[in-house]
Amino acid sequence: MEAGPVGKVWVSRAFRGLTATLERLRMDRQLDQVLARGPDPLHPANVCGLDDKTAIRYVTAAQQLLEGPSEQHASRVGAGPKGQNRS
Secondary structure, eight states: OOOSOOOHHHHHHHHTTSSOOHHHHHHHHHHHHHHHHOSOTHHHHHHHOOOHHHHHHHHHHHHHHHTOHHHHHHHHHTBOGGGOBOO
């Protein structure tokens, strides 16, 4: 075991046979940055090295996740948990 950077061969072996890929992990980390810091496209652009358009796409995706179908449905019908009306 060494403390140096992980090489591509090691990562490829570790992920062999799994549905996770390096690209999916990279995208997940970038989306996680947006979810953790809020809808500011400058943060993922600076931290993850994304261009402006990509950072905006991640912010838009994060907002859609945060406003998922259950939240959108509840706000439209005025229902609380388990279909109860809000007071």
